[in-house]
Amino acid sequence: MPINMFRRLGGLAILHGYIMKLLVLLLCSAVAVTYGKVRQGRKFPDDFVFGVATASYQIEGAWDEDGKSENIWDYLVHNNPDAIVDRSTGDVACDSYHKYKRDVEMMRELGIDSYRFSLSWSRILPSGFANHVNEAGVQFYNNLIDELLKYNIDPIITLYHWDLPQKLQDLGGWLNPLVVDWFEDYARVVYESFSDRVKSFITINEPGQVCYDGYGTDIKAPLLNATGIGEYICARHIALAHAKAYHLYNNVYKPKYGGVCGYTFAMDSVAPLTDSEEDKYAAELMTQHQWAIYSDPVFSKDGGFPKELLELVAKKSAAQGFPRSRLIDFTEEEKAYIRGTSDFYGVNHYTGSLVSSSLYTSQYAVPSSLDDIEVGQMIPDDWLQSASAWFQKMPDSMYITLKLIQKRYGDLPIYITENGWSSYGGIDDDDRVDYYRSALEGVLDALDDGLNIKGYYAWSLMDNFEWLAGYTERFGLYQVDYDDPELTRTPRKSAFVYKHIIKTRMIDPDYEPETNVMTIDEGH
Numbered sequence: 001m002p003i004n005m006f007r008r009l010g011g012l013a014i015l016h017g018y019i020m021k022l023l024v025l026l027l028c029s030a031v032a033v034t035y036g037k038v039r040q041g042r043k044f045p046d047d048f049v050f051g052v053a054t055a056s057y058q059i060e061g062a063w064d065e066d067g068k069s070e071n072i073w074d075y076l077v078h079n080n081p082d083a084i085v086d087r088s089t090g091d092v093a094c095d096s097y098h099k100y101k102r103d104v105e106m107m108r109e110l111g112i113d114s115y116r117f118s119l120s121w122s123r124i125l126p127s128g129f130a131n132h133v134n135e136a137g138v139q140f141y142n143n144l145i146d147e148l149l150k151y152n153i154d155p156i157i158t159l160y161h162w163d164l165p166q167k168l169q170d171l172g173g174w175l176n177p178l179v180v181d182w183f184e185d186y187a188r189v190v191y192e193s194f195s196d197r198v199k200s201f202i203t204i205n206e207p208g209q210v211c212y213d214g215y216g217t218d219i220k221a222p223l224l225n226a227t228g229i230g231e232y233i234c235a236r237h238i239a240l241a242h243a244k245a246y247h248l249y250n251n252v253y254k255p256k257y258g259g260v261c262g263y264t265f266a267m268d269s270v271a272p273l274t275d276s277e278e279d280k281y282a283a284e285l286m287t288q289h290q291w292a293i294y295s296d297p298v299f300s301k302d303g304g305f306p307k308e309l310l311e312l313v314a315k316k317s318a319a320q321g322f323p324r325s326r327l328i329d330f331t332e333e334e335k336a337y338i339r340g341t342s343d344f345y346g347v348n349h350y351t352g353s354l355v356s357s358s359l360y361t362s363q364y365a366v367p368s369s370l371d372d373i374e375v376g377q378m379i380p381d382d383w384l385q386s387a388s389a390w391f392q393k394m395p396d397s398m399y400i401t402l403k404l405i406q407k408r409y410g411d412l413p414i415y416i417t418e419n420g421w422s423s424y425g426g427i428d429d430d431d432r433v434d435y436y437r438s439a440l441e442g443v444l445d446a447l448d449d450g451l452n453i454k455g456y457y458a459w460s461l462m463d464n465f466e467w468l469a470g471y472t473e474r475f476g477l478y479q480v481d482y483d484d485p486e487l488t489r490t491p492r493k494s495a496f497v498y499k500h501i502i503k504t505r506m507i508d509p510d511y512e513p514e515t516n517v518m519t520i521d522e523g524h
């Protein structure tokens, strides 16, 4: 081969080597840039839903107007005022019954896609039963829905957010097996009235708080405190009631109108105190006690209550002299009826704890469900305390919680139906801003992992009646001035930050609102 040709080929080979190196370099930096983009400027998907959530008793007021009857919270605040920290009531609350147009205006200011609110059963069915529908009550919700739709805000209705008609509580409430039928009858009225315009329904908000807080302890109305018994009876009935309302929607209304129907659970991030197998088992038991007892019947592969919990309660019940277990499992037919009855997993997430059987002390009543599992909890000192005794900021808790759902039930559509921070008040709520940013970073982390998270609802649009804490704890993006007869709503810093996140679909950790004047952006 002529020397020149050899040189030319050699030169080409060298050139080829350089080109290859350059290509590899370019590829690596492209990956790095892309990865950098993903980490630093991550975006929520275009179809990700941003919303805010509220609940009827907490905001509506008008407790006895236009034919509404008393519910268990009306009854509690009127008959046992000392049960509420500041002796307040929800008689007026945020007066949303009259100020709903201002509420919708606030949603337009925020630029949200969707509003999650609940219906007051006793406003729609004053006797609790479907023998008489209160048209004025239905009209109120029609007005609200129409106002939302006028501004392209998608309504998502929760049928039951803790305000059972007192007349049904007088008959045993969630402890009466007939509540399953009463709930179905109520659900039929709701679907008949609203499913032509509303495409998303949640049957029940937080069955754990209904059953454990209301019937197994005295944390929520009706303060029954039938420890170790009430919560387990309620757990059976509420799963069946949910399933019945779901089947009704699925069989009759979904074919006609489309739409989805789901169920929402409160989920603490339960983490083992140490890596030991014992603590991991303790975390599993606490999980079963707190939320899996309510969600396994619907989402687990085999249905029914969690196996370990069933065994423990049966064993403890026998040792305590009960002729049968305090937790009665579903029949195979019931299991099949309940399993799969939710089009999505709704999760309300706020906080978490570390758990271990070594932290258990015999401080609990016998029988009680905490005594049944014999697991204790602790909160490290460096977790920021909110204004609510039960609520500390656990690092990474949103991500951990979302991964727990995936681990337990596989990949399914998830809506975060509540998440927010409580303070004592004030407009410059940097603690709430930090909380929202880190929770939403957790959502992005989970999205990066491929979880099918469809939306996020901030709790709450505005300050409201926080159950036994009355008005002492503030969860609002908007502050409500309860001393002002107009109940003026004022946007907090967090409202501006949430608005910016929704608008840009990104979390900018450095974003500072330039103004304290809220306006409605074009298109809202």
Ligand SMILES: C[C@H]1O[C@@H](Oc2ccc([N+](=O)[O-])cc2)[C@H](O)[C@@H](O)[C@H]1O
Pocket (backbone or CB within 6 Å): 055, 058, 205, 206, 209, 266, 267, 268, 348, 349, 350, 351, 390, 418, 459, 466, 467, 475
């Ligand atoms: C602040 C909101 O709390 C919701 O309920 C709870 C209660 C307790 C926990 N927890 O983890 O211990 C989580 C959520 C409730 O749905 C809503 O109405 C607000 O009060």
